[in-house]
Amino acid sequence: MQKIRLFPFFLLFGFHFLVFTSVAAQDSSRLRISLLTCTPGDELYSTFGHSAFRVIDSNAVTDIVYNYGTFNFDDPNFYIKFARGKLLYYVSTEHFNDKDGYWGFKSLYQYTNRGMTEQVLNLTAAEKRTILDFLNNNIKEENKYYRYDFFFDNCTTRLRDILKKEHDSSFCRKPVMPEGSRFRQAIHQYLDRNGKDWSKLSIDILLGLPCDAVMTAEQMQFLPDNLMKSLDSSAHPMVLSSQNLYPFTPVGNKSFFFTxxxxxxxxxxxxxxxxxxxxxxxxxxxxxxxxxxxxxxxxxxxxxxxxxxxxxxxxxxxxxxxxxxxxxxxxxxxxxxxxxxxxxxxxSTIPKGAPVTRQKVEEAPITQEFKASWEDPNIQIPMLVASYRTPSMKSRDARVLDMISTYLSDGKSSKLYKKIVDDKKMALQIGAFNYSQEDYGMYLIYGLPMGENTTESILKEIDAEIVKMQTELISENDFQKLQNKFESNYVSNNASVEGIADNLATYYMLYGDINLINTEIDIYRSITREEIRDIAKKYLNSNQRMILDYVPAKDKAQN
Structure with a gap:
């Protein structure tokens, strides 16, 4: 009877033993590597947070932090080198916990009331060993120094690049900020959040046009918080577990009264x-x-x-x-x-020059289709381009043509894309857009044939869709979608100071009416389905266009 009772115990013990040995077999390195993300501090250099690697080695019984954000205040000509962008940063190591009477990495950040998030990385045993070998080689005196760049080569991007090289790069593809975000906007978030109004003004004055470039998903990861979010949201699982290492109470905005x-x-x-x-x-x-x-x-x-x-x-x-x-x-x-x-x-003011005499060019209307071709040695796929002459950008007709181009090819549900690319699979790409200018403009429709399809067959499908639009009213549902898109574009284009300034400059210089920033949306709202049909009849006829065949050259490219 006693033996029967012991059987479940041995069965349970054996099961746990098998699980333990299985896990140990999967990861024989006995290493745990995690990303530490520290919240911003009070000083300007710590306003944007910090990142470091934590490596726990159970074999050596060590818990070490690898920190790429180290610099030496005692470096000769420190301030001159810093101002000129020539100051060398280096990777250093320190204990995570307190040891031998010295504060560890964790205690230093906890003392200054800065939070710390740890993400245990999902790495294989071989990847952990490779990364640790790389880090230990990097801390050697001859390897540890690097030329710091706040945006492109800092304590966070160094860690990102290690993970890209030794593990997987898919986490660099998904943006963690809104599409179209710029470097200047990214740093503004932190400066505003930490009440650094005067620092923000100084930085804005010192930084030039490159700071207003749109960031790629990977470039967004120059900020510690963004790298942390990228790992959490990666399609390939990058994080095994995540935790805040100690209680942290954020301090409110410390903005100085005299902004x-x-x-x-x-x-x-x-x-x-x-x-x-x-x-x-x-x-x-x-x-x-x-x-x-x-x-x-x-x-x-x-x-x-x-x-x-x-x-x-x-x-x-x-x-x-x-x-x-x-x-x-x-x-x-x-x-x-x-x-x-x-x-x-x-x-004194610059003296006024001679008055500019503007010449208005009147061109005879196109009444017969004509064709042209161009050979390019650098392409492999031919392209069809149909071009129609259109009126000035200031006219109501030009705005109706804007709606027509959106109806035909803006998005995968648009008429041309769905019919020619998705359903019939005749083209790799199809598009239509109204390139309006101050005098005459162009309405362009293009297509890249796929497989055995020809530019002629694509043109035939395009013409059929245009004729349908010229003879029938577009559906109420499609018309409402157009209205919604243009209202959405209007809101997004004027959602920032930069967008408003750009629109005001455009309306003043090219249209001569800055009030269009308030009224142009009303013009689009007033356009009817009947107008769309009539404008298509007026400008998009086959006898009013040029057909361009853009084809690969027979000779090979020379560059």
Whole structure:
């Protein structure tokens, strides 16, 4: 009876033994590698957070952090090297927990009230060993230094690149910020969240046009939080487990009361009011302020030029702030009260030139289809292009043509794409767009034939869809989809200060009416299904176009 009772015990023990040995066989390295993501700190250099690798080696009984964000304050000419982008950072190691009376990595961050998230990485035994070997080789004196770049080569991108090389790169393909996000917008989020208003102003002045480039999904991972999110959302499972390592209470926004906007607004109001004073001392003070103002903007211009030309900071190039911060202001500041002619010319307005005579070109209408061809040695697939002449971008007809192009080819549910690409599989790609300009424009329809299909057969299908649009009203459902798309585009195009500024400039320079930023959406809303049919009849006829055959050349490419 006693033997029978012991049987379940031995069965359970055997089962656990088999599971344990199976797991051990799968991962014989006895290593655990995880990504540590630390929350932002109070100092500017820690505003954007931090990343590091934690490696637990059960064989050696060690718990080590590999940190690529280390630099040496005692480095000769530290500040000059930092300003010029020539300061060398290096990878260092430290214990994760306190040891021998010294604080560990965890305690240092906990003491400064910075949170820490650990993601245990889903790596094979071979991958763990390879990564650890790489890290240990990298910490050697001859290998550990690297030229730091905040956006492209920092403590976070170094870890990302190791995972890409030694494990899998799929986590770099999915964006973790909205599509179209720019580098400047990414850092603004952290500066705003941490109340760094003055730092934000300084950084915005120093950084040039490259900072306004749209980021790829991989480039978004220069920020620690974004790399952490990318690993969590990867299609290929990258994280076995994730946890916050200790309780953390975020501190509220510490924004300084005298923000740049408030400070400069008060200064402007004060100077403006002083301008009404007749007191000689006040007027002399205002003249002194003018000199100081020009001197400071001139010195700023000199700094911007040096940051552009004399440093290794690529984001400081093409800085348009030089349009107002002229370096020569630093010299003219000492002559603001001078009556000399060259000083007067410096401050005078640019004289108006001769009036520009604009010539309006009238072209005879196209009444007969004509064809052309072009051979390109660098392509392998022919392309059909049908081009129609269209009216000025300022006309109502041009806006109706915009809706027609959206109806025909915007998205996979559009008429041409669904029919020719999806259903009949005649083309690799199909598209239509209205390229409107100030005078005449072009309406272009193109297609890339697939397999045995020809450009002629694709053109026949395109013509059939256009004729259908010319003779029948589009459905109410399709019409409502068009209206929704244009309203959505209007909202997104004016959702940022940059978008509003771009639209205002376009409406002022090209249309001569900045109020279109408020009223153009009403024009699109007022377009009817009947107008779409009539405009298609008016401009998209087969006798009003040029057909271009863009074909591969018989000779091989020379480049």
């Amino acid at each position: 740049p906007l408030l400070t400069f607004s008060l200064l402007f109001a004060f100077i403006f009011l002083l301008g009404f004073a007749k007191n000689k001392f006040v007027q002399a003070s205002l003249l002194g302020f003018d000199g100081l103002f020009f001197f400071l903007t001139g010195m700023l211009g000199i700094i911007l030029i040096l940051m552009w030309t004399a440093t290794d900071h690529p984001m400081c190039r093409n800085n348009f702030n030089l349009l107002w911060a002229w370096p020569t202001h630093a010299v003219i500041a000492f002559f603001v009260s001078s009556k000399k002619n060259w000083v007067k010319k410096y401050f």
